[in-house]
Amino acid sequence: MKTKLKIIVPAIVLLGMIAMMGSCKKENPANGYMTVKMTDAPANYLAVNVEIIGVSAYVDNVGWVDLPCNAGVYDLLTLQNDVTATLASNVTLPVGKVSQVRLLLGANNSITTLTGTYDLKVPSGSESGLKINLHEDIAPNNHVVVVLDFDAGLSVIENRRDSYSLKPVIKVESVTHI
Secondary structure (H helix, E strand, O other), X not given: OHHHHHHHHHHHHHXXXXXXXXXXXXXXXXXXXXXXXXXXXXXOOOEEEEEEEEEEEEEOOOEEEEEOOOOEEEEHXXXXXXXXXXXXXXXXXXXXXXXXXXXXXXXXXEEEEOOEEEEEEOOOOOOOOEEEEEEEEEOOOOEEEEEEEEOHHHXXXXXXXXXXXXXXXXXXXXXXXX
16 A cells, blocks of 8 residues: 555656646747837928838747737828827747838828818838837837837928829837836
8 A cells, every 4th residue: 555655646746747737837038029009290281191001020939920000091190199099919039139110001091171182192102011110129928119200290292283193201219118
């Protein structure tokens, strides 16, 4: 009987230790997190609407990573005085340097002036996207919040009377590591 106990007790203890180790969940240290927000500086229009259909980040050791995006039409002029719109929130990214963020625009872009609402043509926003240099490190379990300033006043070009195009002027307003 003592021989059986000498075998059974250590076996039970070993199985218990294996079960405890298997139930411990560790966070993957190879991931960090990113949130991308957008804001605007003042402009002399009634509305400048841009359709955001995609957001991605270029992680140097991985390539372009598509971020789950809050797609929609955003009136840039409502994003003033520290108001932001969240384009991608708390997205898991591999650890590494993010050298660029890219916004992909749709076709539903318009401008409203005192004389009416007009289509806003975007030369390559829906094809290659609008690339913004960033150069930020994503560290393990670190959350990087990026606020992009999409300057409507400098971005809208009047081609001829009642014909407008968008040549985006976007800068990184702030980067916060939390």
